[in-house]
Amino acid sequence: MADTLPVSIPGDSNSSLLQNAFVEVGHFQLCKHNQNAPGDVFLSQKNPSDGRVITTLSDGLGSGIKAGVLATLTATMATKFISYNIPIRRVSEIIMDTLPVCSERGISYATFTLVDIAPDATVKIMEYDNPPYTFIRGEAVIEPSKEATAFERRDKSTGPKNDTRVLYSRFNAAIGDRLVFFSDGVSQAGMGTKRYPFGWTTAKAREFALGSVREKPEISARELARSIVRQASQIDMSKPKDDISCGVIYFRQPRDMLVVTGPPIRPESDKEIVNIFSSFVGKKVVSGGTTATIIGRELNRGIKVNMKSFVKNVPPWSEMEGADMVTEGIITLGAVQAMLEKRNEVEANTGGMDAASRMIDLFLDSDRITFIVGTKINEAHQDPTMPVELEIRRNVIKRIASLLKEKYLKEVQIRYF
Amino acid sequence: MKKHTVNICTGTTCFVMGGSELLLLDELLPDDLKDVIEIKGSPCIGICKNADYGKAQADHAPFVQIDGEVVDEASIQKVVDHLRRLNA
Numbered sequence: 001m002a003d004t005l006p007v008s009i010p011g012d013s014n015s016s017l018l019q020n021a022f023v024e025v026g027h028f029q030l031c032k033h034n035q036n037a038p039g040d041v042f043l044s045q046k047n048p049s050d051g052r053v054i055t056t057l058s059d060g061l062g063s064g065i066k067a068g069v070l071a072t073l074t075a076t077m078a079t080k081f082i083s084y085n086i087p088i089r090r091v092s093e094i095i096m097d098t099l100p101v102c103s104e105r106g107i108s109y110a111t112f113t114l115v116d117i118a119p120d121a122t123v124k125i126m127e128y129d130n131p132p133y134t135f136i137r138g139e140a141v142i143e144p145s146k147e148a149t150a151f152e153r154r155d156k157s158t159g160p161k162n163d164t165r166v167l168y169s170r171f172n173a174a175i176g177d178r179l180v181f182f183s184d185g186v187s188q189a190g191m192g193t194k195r196y197p198f199g200w201t202t203a204k205a206r207e208f209a210l211g212s213v214r215e216k217p218e219i220s221a222r223e224l225a226r227s228i229v230r231q232a233s234q235i236d237m238s239k240p241k242d243d244i245s246c247g248v249i250y251f252r253q254p255r256d257m258l259v260v261t262g263p264p265i266r267p268e269s270d271k272e273i274v275n276i277f278s279s280f281v282g283k284k285v286v287s288g289g290t291t292a293t294i295i296g297r298e299l300n301r302g303i304k305v306n307m308k309s310f311v312k313n314v315p316p317w318s319e320m321e322g323a324d325m326v327t328e329g330i331i332t333l334g335a336v337q338a339m340l341e342k343r344n345e346v347e348a349n350t351g352g353m354d355a356a357s358r359m360i361d362l363f364l365d366s367d368r369i370t371f372i373v374g375t376k377i378n379e380a381h382q383d384p385t386m387p388v389e390l391e392i393r394r395n396v397i398k399r400i401a402s403l404l405k406e407k408y409l410k411e412v413q414i415r416y417f
Numbered sequence: 418m419k420k421h422t423v424n425i426c427t428g429t430t431c432f433v434m435g436g437s438e439l440l441l442l443d444e445l446l447p448d449d450l451k452d453v454i455e456i457k458g459s460p461c462i463g464i465c466k467n468a469d470y471g472k473a474q475a476d477h478a479p480f481v482q483i484d485g486e487v488v489d490e491a492s493i494q495k496v497v498d499h500l501r502r503l504n505a
Contacts, residue, residue: 289428289461305427305458310440315432318460326460330429380430380465380475 021175022254022367022411023053023117026221027247028229032063032185033239039067040183040245043075047083051119054079057247058112059130059183061105067243070099074110078126082116088126092151092166113181115249121174127167131202133181137174139214141206144169177251178224180209185244186228190235200235221250254411256282257366259359261329262374262393263290264417273372273417274298278322280370283362286320288329288393291374296320309353317355324362327355330381333396336360340403363404368411373397375416421454421503423496424482428461436479438493445493450500464489 027042039062044055058075060067074095081091099110111129118124125133127146135142146167173179186205190196205228212219212227219227225248232244258280264273274295277284286292296303303320310316314335315328335356340363343350349364350357363369375394397414404410425431425439443456464487465475481491483499 290463292460293463303460305460307440307443307456307458310427310437312437315427315429315437316440316458318427318458328427328429328432328460331432378429378466 021251024221024250025055026225028225029245030229030233030240032243035064037065037068038243039063040243041071041075042247043079053117054083055115056112057181058110061109070110074112078112078114121172123171123173125169131184131187133179134206136178144171173251175251179249182246185242186232189232221248224248254367257362257369259285260291260372261287263376264374265376269417270294284323286323286326292326311354314354314356325358330393332356337396337400371397371414373416421484423454424457424459426462426480427458430465430475431479434478442493
């Protein structure tokens with residue numbers, strides 16, 4: 001939290017500025033018109049051992065399943081090998097020697113862009129035949145210097161005609177930086193049309209990305225990737241002539257969210273919980289009537305129920321100064337859990353106005369979520385006449401936390417009181 | 418005519434014991450009562466776990482307060498009847 005922020009010296013390129021930054025990885029993709037399977041593959045993983053974030057976008061030769069296989073093989077091998085620190089030259093060789101040969105064209109081929117981000121903000125990028133990536137700092141595009149490495153494959157007959165060259169670049173990222181990379185479905189969108197004889201081009205796609213950032217400086221990685229792909233698809237008259245994929249990496253100040261739920265076992269802890277609540281910087285939700293009463297009492301704040309905000313299975317939410325939302329406890333949390341489990345869309349907001357939908361939207365708009373869970377059992381819920389679906393709070397929170405971690409890739413912390 | 422305040426508990430116990438329907442009171446109120454009552458909601462009022470309310474325990478939820486007076490096992494009909502009595 002606030003007091004653990006590392007001391008950073010402005011202008012010091014070696015500062016630990018990024019130690020606390022959140023690396024947001026977003027991507028969006030549309031398939032070639034009339035194809036159901038993408039031939040572009042986007043993979044992203046965070047190494048638990050060393051904290052590196054490794055992201056790969058690979059574009060397989062052709063489109064559909066065949067291209068998908070080539071791209072999946074390439075992206076998987078590249079991501080795994082790099083995470084095991086195998087030199088890039090060797091990685092490229094293995095990939096080229098492994099890919100199956102296309103029966104029509106007699107060659108095996110998949111392009112890739114691989115981004116390897118170390119926890120100290122060192123970014124290493126390897127590019128092979130994809131359109132060049134775009135590095136945006138503030139509102140300007142910066143061109144890092146690139147080193148080319150040529151290599152040969154063992155079986156020359158299955159290689160593409162031109163030389164195989166991998167471009168290698170390395171730089172230090174700072175908070176606010178963005179990396180944008182896409183498949184040629186973006187740069188070649190609209191190719192051959194009167195307006196875009198040579199396609200949208202990387203230069204124009206860059207301008208568009210830069211324009212989006214200028215218009216909305218806080219635009220998230222997922223939003224930016226989505227808008228670039230949408231724009232390319234529009235240029236293709238909404239019938240993409242190739243798979244259109246875009247990945248965006250955004251180094252940003254993490255957005256924090258706090259959920260306080262349940263009264264503590266020991267009433268002495270009330271004050272501590274209230275202190276955590278009032279000193280927290282970020283979005284704040286109080287879930288639970290008793291919890292809200294404790295916080296309202298300690299901070300001398302009124303709670304106003306929004307009577308129009310309930311749906312059949314979710315009680316209404318309330319307003320309290322200093323909180324983004326106050327909700328009922330276990331029914332609302334149960335509904336949140338069920339919705340998080342059911343949703344296939346992990347990026348778009350629900351837009352719903354009931355307590356559960358609003359809580360999910362707050363989760364989706366946050367990077368780090370802290371749960372403060374009081375574990376006192378509510379004696380009123382132990383009555384045998386009460387419906388059985390009243391679950392134990394701790395279990396529901398545990399399930400919500402693991403869903404947020406595994407399915408929605410959030411950083412989650414739980415503290416029990 | 419004096420306005421009466423209906424405070425509906427939106428806590429967990431009340432909501433699952435029938436309080437969710439009470440939240441529709443606003444729409445289901447007979448015309449003659451519409452102008453004389455004010456409907457509010459409240460986070461758990463705490464009656465469900467307070468032994469001081471005597472028989473008013475969790476299995477007598479949902480609870481509504483009308484001008485501060487607790488009505489247990491509340492239903493729309495019961496609330497309307499209570500209001501009619503106050504208004505008579």
